[in-house]
Amino acid sequence: MSSEVDQENLTVTGRHSEMPSPNVDVDESGDGVIIVVTQAFGPKGDSLVGVSDVTFDDHPAVSVGVRTPDGRDGVVHLSPIHGDPRKEGFTDIAPGTKCELYCPVSKEPLPVLGEVEDGSDAAYRGIFLTPKLDPSAVVMISDVWGHFHSRIVDDMELLSYWAVTHEEKGDD
Secondary structure, X not given: OOOOOOOOOEEEEXXXXXXXXXXXXXXOOOOOOEEEEOOOEOOOOOEOEOOOOOEEOOEEOEEEXXXXXXXXXXXXXXXXXXXXXXXXXXXXXXXXXXXXXXXXXXXXXXXXXXXXXXXXXXXXXXXEOOOOOOOOEEEEEEOEOOOOOOEEEEOOEEHHXXXXXXXXXXXX
């Protein structure tokens, strides 16, 4: 059986027995849990989804401005599928480079949400999931290039953790 719920900021697909949050879409026909960001906003409320025509598996990219310490600057288009490392655009950056991340529309820096506690010197930068710019609903991305430690928090729940650890209850 498949169910679809059209909510505003996330899509979660996969086989599971319960929804982790009221702000997700659920498709129980798949073999795993997939979280797709369908709305994302910069620090001034500008949309970061669909800024370009880049898509990943038919989902519009999330675009972020990136500035390197040597002054190079461009826009990277990230896959909106959580855990998917694909990206297009300004990607000629050495792994391990600490970058400044900003909204490509307003040019405002993405807010710092805290340090990544793994000894990497990386910090989490925030992309808001609602136009209210509520810090309880964000995508947290690392500001170190190639450091894949993103997190999705919705209503103060860590959805990315739920997706990885959720146990299937069996086939229906």
